[in-house]
Amino acid sequence: xxxxxxxxxxxxxxxxxxxxxxxxxxxxxxxxxxxxxxxxxxxxxxxxxxxxxxxxxxxxxxxxxxxxxxxxxxxxxxxxxxxxxxxxxxxxxxxxxxxxxxxxxxxxxx
Amino acid sequence: xxxxxxxxxxxxxxxxxxxxxxxxxxxxxxxxxxxxxxxxxxxxxxxxxxxxxxxxxxxxxxxxxxxxxxxxxxxxxxxxxxxxxxxxxxxxxxxxxxxxxxxxxxxxxxxxxxxxx
Numbered sequence: 001x002x003x004x005x006x007x008x009x010x011x012x013x014x015x016x017x018x019x020x021x022x023x024x025x026x027x028x029x030x031x032x033x034x035x036x037x038x039x040x041x042x043x044x045x046x047x048x049x050x051x052x053x054x055x056x057x058x059x060x061x062x063x064x065x066x067x068x069x070x071x072x073x074x075x076x077x078x079x080x081x082x083x084x085x086x087x088x089x090x091x092x093x094x095x096x097x098x099x100x101x102x103x104x105x106x107x108x109x110x
Numbered sequence: 111x112x113x114x115x116x117x118x119x120x121x122x123x124x125x126x127x128x129x130x131x132x133x134x135x136x137x138x139x140x141x142x143x144x145x146x147x148x149x150x151x152x153x154x155x156x157x158x159x160x161x162x163x164x165x166x167x168x169x170x171x172x173x174x175x176x177x178x179x180x181x182x183x184x185x186x187x188x189x190x191x192x193x194x195x196x197x198x199x200x201x202x203x204x205x206x207x208x209x210x211x212x213x214x215x216x217x218x219x220x221x222x223x224x225x226x227x
Contacts, residue, residue: 001172037212041155048205048220049147049155054213092155096212099169100145100157 002026002095006103013087013108019080021106023093028073030097037096040069040078043105044089052091053078085110112136114206114218121224122196132189132206132218140164140184143209146191148202149220156202159191160209173199196225 003026013019021040029036040053051060053069056076066081080087088110093103118130134142146158159180161168168180179192189206204221207214 035212039213041214043155048217049207049214050217051210051213051215054211054215058211060210060213060215090154094155094157094213099171100160102147102155102157105154 002029002098002101004093004095004101004103006091006093006106008106009104010107010109013080013083013110015085015110016082019083019087019108021078021091021093021108023071023076023078023103025074025076025095027098029076029095030073036072038069038071038076039094039096040067041092041094042087042089043092044086047089049092080108083108083110112208112216114208114216116204116206116218116221119204119221119223121226122193123227124197124225126196126225127192127194128196128223130191130193130204130206130221130223132191134187134189134206134208137208137216139182139187144180144182144189145207145209145214146180146189147205147207147214147217148200148223149205150199150202153202158204161189193223196223198225201225 005024007022041049043049057069090105161180177195181190206218208216
């Protein structure tokens with residue numbers, strides 16, 4: 001089973017400042033079809049999760065461009081260029097290359 | 111507007127059964143792979159199961175194999191999760207979600223399942 005490890009687990013941030021979350025997988029997420037199925041989701045308090053990024057760096061429809069994803073193989077990063085108050089919540093990475101696995105979640109708090 | 115509406119949750123005794131439903135509208139359900147994801151109170155997301163668009167292929171996380179069965183009725187735009195031999199550790203909010211290039215793009219509001227005597 002693939003293990004997804006996120007760091008940090010909690011991140012105090014300052015409004016207007018950047019934030020970054022790391023996600024590391026226990027093995028390469030490059031699929032035999034050449035794609036890397038790593039996505040990022042945001043879960044605001046009391047809400048279902050919301051897709052932000054898919055296949056490492058593709059921003060989903062309606063997601064602000066302050067969110068960006070990068071990485072390759074086993075190491076991936078979600079960056080928020082300037083944190084806004086509405087960004088508070090828990091962020092999860094998820095892999096879909098070898099079955100499906102979520103990271104533990106990173107709590108972003110102001 | 112895409113909508114996923116779950117139902118069927120509630121209280122079940124250990125060893126009991128429940129069937130969750132997820133009615134999907136606003137997209138081509140018959141073309142969509144579907145997932146079930148759960149979240150225990152105060153905990154993180156855990157992927158449970160995935161079913162392909164025609165129901166031909168289903169996979170499960172190890173902890174529910176042999177106990178849970180995912181199915182779908184494309185004529186009714188409905189996804190199901192039959193949960194048998196329920197355990198206390200199955201207590202969670204259960205979400206259905208659509209698949210988008212291996213990610214999960216549309217989510218229901220969630221349905222609480224509580225397993226307790």
